[in-house]
Every structure is written in C-alpha cells, then in structure tokens.
Amino acid sequence: MEPAEELICTLEKELDLGEELRTNLAAQAQAFLCWDIWRLVQELENKELLLFKLRQVTAERGGVVERICGSGKSQHVSLSHVIAGLSSELRQARLRKVQKKLTATYRCLQTEEAVLLGLIGDLLGHFKQALRTFVEPAVHLYGSKGDLTVSGAELGLIHGKV
Numbered sequence: 001m002e003p004a005e006e007l008i009c010t011l012e013k014e015l016d017l018g019e020e021l022r023t024n025l026a027a028q029a030q031a032f033l034c035w036d037i038w039r040l041v042q043e044l045e046n047k048e049l050l051l052f053k054l055r056q057v058t059a060e061r062g063g064v065v066e067r068i069c070g071s072g073k074s075q076h077v078s079l080s081h082v083i084a085g086l087s088s089e090l091r092q093a094r095l096r097k098v099q100k101k102l103t104a105t106y107r108c109l110q111t112e113e114a115v116l117l118g119l120i121g122d123l124l125g126h127f128k129q130a131l132r133t134f135v136e137p138a139v140h141l142y143g144s145k146g147d148l149t150v151s152g153a154e155l156g157l158i159h160g161k162v
Contacts (some may be wrong), residue, residue: 007082010061011098017054018105022112024050029116045161067072 001009024047029039068085069077084094 003064004086004088004095007061007064007068007113008091008094008098010057010064011102013057014054014061015098015102015105016052017050017057018102018109019048021050021054022105022109025109025112025116029112029119032116032120 014101024043028040028043031037031043048099065077065082068082079095079099083099086095100101
C-alpha cells in the first residue's frame with residue numbers, strides 16, 4: 001500500500017476510535033446519572049481498552065508520517081504540511097476531509113468529557129456540602145467494638161426521657 005493511502009487508512013482508524021470513545025463517554029454519563037456503578041466500571045474499563053488501541057494507531061500513524069516525510073522530521077510535521085506535499089489532488093481532498101472529521105470528532109469528545117467532569121465535580125461539591133451538616137455527636141453511643149458505652153440513665157436522656 002502506498003504511504004498516502006496507508007495514512008488515510010490509519011487516520012480513518014483514529015476517526016473510528018474517536019467515535020467509539022464518544023459513544024463510550026455517553027454510556028459513562030448515562031451510567032453515572034443512573035447510579036449504575038457496575039456499568040460505569042465496565043464502561044471505564046472499555047475506555048481504557050479504546051485508549052490503548054488509540055495509542056497503537058497513533059504510533060502507527062507516526063511511522064507512516066515518518067515514511068512520507070523522512071526520518072527525524074515526522075515529529076515537527078503537521079497533517080496540513082503532509083497534505084500539501086501530496087501530488088494527487090484526490091488524495092489531498094480525501095485527507096482534508098478526514099482531517100476535518102478528526103478535528104470535529106476529537107473537539108466534541110473533549111467538550112463532552114469536560115461537561116461530564118464538570119457535572120461530576122458539581123455533584124462532588126454538593127455531597128461535600130451536604131456532609132458538612134453532619135457533626136460528630138457529643139455522646140458516642142457505641143464503642144469501637146460495637147458495645148454500648150452509655151448507661152441506661154444517659155440513654156434515656158438522649159432519647160428525651162427522664
């Protein structure tokens with residue numbers, strides 16, 4: 001396969017993974033909102049697998065770009081530069097189309113992830129605020145072993161009985 005075609009295929013794999021990550025993020029949000037912890041854990045494990053695959057595809061893309069641009073230059077080359085260097089206008093158009101889709105997909109993913117993390121942060125803040133209303137009791141009813149630490153008279157006073 002020609003390097004330009006290989007690059008297009010690799011970028012399309014990245015695009016597919018980006019869409020899968022967006023679907024996964026939506027499933028995480030749904031599990032979180034439904035308080036379905038098992039499903040949330042399952043979706044987080046799936047996310048880890050998708051991120052692993054994305055790292056592999058990104059490394060694969062780096063190798064393809066290195067073959068196109070030459071050794072050592074691939075780290076400082078943008079996709080726009082690679083597109084401009086192609087001789088075929090058809091391939092340039094295909095790569096630009098994939099580039100636009102990639103940019104849109106990963107921007108949406110970042111935005112959606114930021115929204116979910118904001119929601120989680122807000123809920124955490126509400127939980128912390130709610131938990132501050134609980135104060136440590138002045139009289140502990142039970143000891144560390146679960147035994148009653150107050151006498152019968154004190155227990156009656158706690159329950160409002162004289």
